[in-house]
Amino acid sequence: MVKKEYLGRFFVTACGLFIILLTMSIGAFLLYKGMGTFTIYHHTLTEFLFSSNWNPADDFTGGGQVGAAIFIFGSIIICFLALLIATPFSLAAAIFMAEISPKISTKILQPAVEIFVGIPSVVYGWVGLTILIPFIENVFHLQVGFSVLAGSIVLAVMIFPSITSVSADSLKNVPGEYREAAYGLGSTRWQVICKVILPAARPGILTGIILGLARAFGEALAVAMVIGKMKAFPKNILSPTNNLTSAIASDMGGATEGGEYNIALWTMALLLLVISFTFILVVRKVSSKGEKQA
Amino acid sequence: MICLSTTACSSATTNSASSTAPASQAAESTAVSAADSTVSSAADLTASSAAATQAVTGSITASGSSALYPLVKDAISKFKKTNPDVSITLNAGGSGTGLKQVADGTVNIGNSDIEASTKLPKDQAAQLVDHKVCVITMAPIVNKDVAEKVKSLTTQQLTDIFTAKTKNWKEVGGPDEAITLVTRPTTSGTRALFKQYALNNSEEASNASLETDDSGTLLQNVSSHKGAIGYVALSYLINNTSVSTVGIDGVDPTLDNVYSGKYKVWGYEHMYTKGEATDAVKAFLDYMQSDDYSSAVETLGYNVTSKMTVSR
Numbered sequence: 001m002v003k004k005e006y007l008g009r010f011f012v013t014a015c016g017l018f019i020i021l022l023t024m025s026i027g028a029f030l031l032y033k034g035m036g037t038f039t040i041y042h043h044t045l046t047e048f049l050f051s052s053n054w055n056p057a058d059d060f061t062g063g064g065q066v067g068a069a070i071f072i073f074g075s076i077i078i079c080f081l082a083l084l085i086a087t088p089f090s091l092a093a094a095i096f097m098a099e100i101s102p103k104i105s106t107k108i109l110q111p112a113v114e115i116f117v118g119i120p121s122v123v124y125g126w127v128g129l130t131i132l133i134p135f136i137e138n139v140f141h142l143q144v145g146f147s148v149l150a151g152s153i154v155l156a157v158m159i160f161p162s163i164t165s166v167s168a169d170s171l172k173n174v175p176g177e178y179r180e181a182a183y184g185l186g187s188t189r190w191q192v193i194c195k196v197i198l199p200a201a202r203p204g205i206l207t208g209i210i211l212g213l214a215r216a217f218g219e220a221l222a223v224a225m226v227i228g229k230m231k232a233f234p235k236n237i238l239s240p241t242n243n244l245t246s247a248i249a250s251d252m253g254g255a256t257e258g259g260e261y262n263i264a265l266w267t268m269a270l271l272l273l274v275i276s277f278t279f280i281l282v283v284r285k286v287s288s289k290g291e292k293q294a
Numbered sequence: 295m296i297c298l299s300t301t302a303c304s305s306a307t308t309n310s311a312s313s314t315a316p317a318s319q320a321a322e323s324t325a326v327s328a329a330d331s332t333v334s335s336a337a338d339l340t341a342s343s344a345a346a347t348q349a350v351t352g353s354i355t356a357s358g359s360s361a362l363y364p365l366v367k368d369a370i371s372k373f374k375k376t377n378p379d380v381s382i383t384l385n386a387g388g389s390g391t392g393l394k395q396v397a398d399g400t401v402n403i404g405n406s407d408i409e410a411s412t413k414l415p416k417d418q419a420a421q422l423v424d425h426k427v428c429v430i431t432m433a434p435i436v437n438k439d440v441a442e443k444v445k446s447l448t449t450q451q452l453t454d455i456f457t458a459k460t461k462n463w464k465e466v467g468g469p470d471e472a473i474t475l476v477t478r479p480t481t482s483g484t485r486a487l488f489k490q491y492a493l494n495n496s497e498e499a500s501n502a503s504l505e506t507d508d509s510g511t512l513l514q515n516v517s518s519h520k521g522a523i524g525y526v527a528l529s530y531l532i533n534n535t536s537v538s539t540v541g542i543d544g545v546d547p548t549l550d551n552v553y554s555g556k557y558k559v560w561g562y563e564h565m566y567t568k569g570e571a572t573d574a575v576k577a578f579l580d581y582m583q584s585d586d587y588s589s590a591v592e593t594l595g596y597n598v599t600s601k602m603t604v605s606r
Contacts (some may be wrong), residue, residue, distance in 0.1 A: 059413060143471070250505060
């Protein structure tokens with residue numbers, strides 16, 4: 001018995017430590033590679049973040065321009081637009097699942113949302129490419145439907161399930177006494193949901209939204225297929241642009257490893273890590289705030 | 295079956311005989327032909343000496359250019375029929391990856407659309423040995439609706455189109471449609487070649503063009519969008535009628551026009567080894583450049599290097 005006890009403990013500890021080590025080393029590797037833009041090729045952080053002049057040299061002498069502002073802006077605008085589209089639907093679905101009809105939701109909606117999560121992103125991208133792009137072209141009479149709008153819609157569909165399930169869980173976790181007390185004071189059902197349940201579940205809902213945002217930022221394939229990948233700031237939501245993940249994916253094979261171009265791409269990868277790290281910090285802050293209130 | 299057993303037999307006997315002298319270089323190219331042909335030729339003296347090199351064993355790893363990938367993949371499957379004991383691993387991943395990995399020694403063969411010296415530091419490039427296995431031709435392609443009126447463009451017109459100076463097809467005799475540029479990433483070998491020989495080295499207007507990661511997607515985008523123009527290797531246009539090619543200065547992009555030197559947008563496909571190729575790697579590279587394989591090269595839409603009347 002004692003032996004088993006220690007064996008189990010050793011196994012769990014080893015696996016845990018390994019995962020931590022793995023995460024840390026990926027972070028360290030990205031940092032090591034990504035810093036090269038500034039240390040080896042002597043570009044400034046300001047140039048990288050705010051210049052839109054992207055023309056790194058694909059060799060070891062350097063001397064190109066590494067302004068990634070177009071990609072950064074592209075990532076931000078597409079993600080926030082996706083959030084704008086997805087959040088109302090997600091919240092509505094979550095309220096329906098948790099409050100209006102828990103029975104139907106556990107039977108139909110819950111599995112549907114779970115299936116949604118499991119669909120590979122290439123499928124979303126492909127559907128977007130074959131259905132959404134021609135649709136946008138027809139509706140807006142455009143020659144080319146690749147656009148910020150298309151990217152945002154595809155992303156919105158992709159992040160919808162994660163926001164929904166996290167929000168629904170936090171709505172369900174609101175103590176029953178809250179509802180009973182509110183009904184006892186003569187509230188209507190809608191008033192209970194709006195004034196009591198939603199505010200009480202706010203930290204959980206925010207966590208869901210931020211997790212959705214983090215997923216949106218990191219998604220590459222689906223967006224890359226519908227964004228058009230044009231190296232220009234979008235004129236409006238119907239014009240094509242590019243984002244961080246697509247830019248990394250399209251040039252990572254062609255650029256010589258260790259060259260200025262390649263290193264600049266690593267810097268963009270590092271930026272993505274920093275962004276998602278920030279999101280995680282925010283999530284922790286938000287959820288710990290919620291615990292204190294409750 | 296008979297053929298196989300004969301080869302196995304003769305290789306066993308000749309292996310011991312040739313143990314003093316290393317496999318002759320000339321024998322290797324004939325090795326493959328012997329296996330492809332009949333039993334009678336295997337009994338022949340030259341074929342039996344060839345059979346020694348025929349039973350090549352070992353492993354080969356290759357990576358790089360996606361434009362060359364289909365050809366190498368095809369060559370591997372045919373090479374393996376005669377050399378079943380060789381294991382060959384092939385990855386695409388882009389010319390840059392291939393060059394870097396062969397220079398590092400991660401792979402035996404690095405496939406590239408462009409010369410090693412343009413991407414690698416001088417000392418690394420100097421260690422690599424070039425094998426110009428075939429010639430690849432890049433062709434401008436347009437959507438069907440444009441092709442009805444525009445059969446050929448001058449170099450100047452093409453350059454103006456890709457630098458976004460010309461924005462409507464009617465300016466070059468086409469329909470009244472906006473031009474949609476569909477291009478490849480900056481680091482793409484296809485793009486580098488097209489820029490150098492079709493566009494007089496003018497930089498494409500990246501801020502006005504849709505970029506696609508691979509030639510397959512590019513084909514689809516051009517075929518599904520009115521007024522679209524792009525470029526792919528001829529190898530992608532075999533069995534594909536969804537788009538139309540456009541001639542440059544009145545010369546159509548065909549294999550024959552490349553052989554004669556009339557069509558100018560072509561380049562060598564390089565397979566680099568670090569130092570001279572040896573053993574299985576050498577056998578494979580020789581097979582790819584052999585006369586027996588050359589018909590397959592053309593079937594797949596590439597030009598055979600030895601048949602070129604012009605060189606670069």
